Amino acid sequence: MLAVEAMLLSVVATLLGTVLGVGFAWVGCETFVKRALSDATLRIPWLELVLVVLIAALAGLLSSVLPARRAARVTPAAGLSLD
Numbered sequence: 001m002l003a004v005e006a007m008l009l010s011v012v013a014t015l016l017g018t019v020l021g022v023g024f025a026w027v028g029c030e031t032f033v034k035r036a037l038s039d040a041t042l043r044i045p046w047l048e049l050v051l052v053v054l055i056a057a058l059a060g061l062l063s064s065v066l067p068a069r070r071a072a073r074v075t076p077a078a079g080l081s082l083d
Contacts (some may be wrong), residue, residue: 002068003061010060014053 022044029042071079 002064002071006060006064007057008060010056010063011053014056018049018053 026042029040033040
């Protein structure tokens with residue numbers, strides 16, 4: 001459950017960042033680059049973006065390993081008690 005949550009969080013954050021980044025790049029290209037270079041085009045590197053999303057999912061999965069191992073060692077009664 002922790003692994004799925006960590007992967008979902010990292011993938012959603014990566015996709016949101018990618019969409020915002022591409023949006024800002026498009027605005028910057030239209031605003032600044034097109035005025036200076038009229039024949040410039042915006043090229044989106046789809047393969048690299050997919051690779052970044054996959055690496056982020058793997059990083060999210062790996063980041064959940066230590067908390068999951070730590071949580072598995074604690075009994076439910078000990079986890080609910082206040083220290």
